[in-house]
Amino acid sequence: MEPTLILEACLPFELKLRWLQSQAFRWDKCDGWYYGFVAGAPIRVRDHDEGMEFESDVPEESLKPSVKRYFRLTQDxxxxxxxxxxxxxxxxxxxxxxxxxxMRILRPDPWECLVSYICSQNKPVSGIKEIADDIATEYGTLITFRDVPLHAFPPAQRLVAIDPKALKKLAPGLSRAERIHEVATHITDGSLDLAALARMPHQHARAVLMSYDGIGEKIADCVSLFALDKTEAxxxxxxxxxxxxxxxxxxxxxxxxxxxxxxxxxxxxxxxxxxxxxxxxxxxxxx
Incomplete structure (x- = not known):
């Protein structure tokens, strides 16, 4: 087991499930720790007087830059x-x-963020979380971390192979399975590049997102804010x-x-x- 690592944060900083789940829906809390994924690695975090304490099943030192970036710990x-x-x-x-x-504005995985917000229309945070969890449980990789079962979110290459009808059957509340399949196809074939969108001005990136059916102004701005690092959204x-x-x-x-x-x-x-x-x-x- 790798040792716990303490990361200093510019204060104030306080982890709360309410704001974690309102941005990156699949965070969970167990025994005083918050469990999720950062840079594809399972992680658990909790508050510390100096900022944040975290553990992972990969060497913490190698993951430290990604964790600091994800939580914006160094932001003034x-x-x-x-x-x-x-x-x-x-x-x-x-x-x-x-x-x-x-609270901080998180920097979650862009692909998972995009899919989650495509599923968000007319749903509370708990409803979006349920659908994202169902997709990860059915099609993602199971990782048991500190005796807690976690599922990595499936990449676009995995979801593009799934019939939209199967997604709808998996999650009856998922009315936009075709949209997920469409963006998964475009990411897989390279016609949609989320990293490239992050380098664009906000309005340009927003326009690209809104060119897809089912992605309106609110969803495009949510994806811009969290997935594309556009804090002006x-x-x-x-x-x-x-x-x-x-x-x-x-x-x-x-x-x-x-x-x-x-x-x-x-x-x-x-x-x-x-x-x-x-x-x-x-x-x-x-x-």
Whole structure:
């Protein structure tokens, strides 16, 4: 068994299943540890006074850079918080930072992130997690780590060989199996390159994602924020929309909302993704 490794983090930093699962859905908690995958390796993490403690079944030293990147441990989160406070004339960001300031924007596996959000329409976090877990359990590799069974998420090359009807049968709530098959095909043949999208400006990457049926503005922005490292992305769902009320006297459907959202993206700039996730954590019901 490899020894536990302590990673320092720019504070505040606090692991909570609620924010982990709202970004990368398949994290689980067992006996005080959070279990998941980073860079394809099984891992478990927990809070430490200096930042985070982690273990893996691969040498921790070799995995350390990937873990630090995944959790943004070296990001100057204080600078992010200061910028949000300064940009926000309502004082709401200051309040939310006090409550949820230990959260980070994760950098999950782009392929798993894309599939998860394709499955997300009209589903709560628990519903998205269930479908992603079902796909991994059926088609991914089983790895038993610290006596906990974990399933690696299947690569595009594996899912492209699966009939969409089989995916629908596996997960009755999965209405977009054809979309998963389509993007798996394009990733496998090279016509969709997620690494290349990450190098594009946000609006260009967003447009490529939205060229696929079933990927609208919200899903494209979620994938941009988490999978493509576009922290200026500001996806808005019904929970985040509740937090927009302090920024407008009246919220209505359509253009008024669209104009307000555009304004807030401009206001928060490269930290808009953090602003959105703070609003989400405040307004998403506790499980």
């Amino acid at each position: 989160i204080g600078q992010v918080h200061d910028a949000l406070r300064e940009a926000d004339s309502t004082g709401q960001m200051d309040e939310l930072i006090r409550k949820h300031g230990g 500001f996806p808005v769902d019904t929970h985040i929309e509740k937090g927009l009320k302090p920024y407008a006297e009246k919220l209505t459907a359509g253009k008024v909302n669209a104009d307000l959202i555009h304004q807030l993206r401009e206001t928060f700039g490269t930290n808009a993704g953090y602003a959105g996730q703070l609003l989400f954590l405040e307004h998403y019901p506790e499980s």
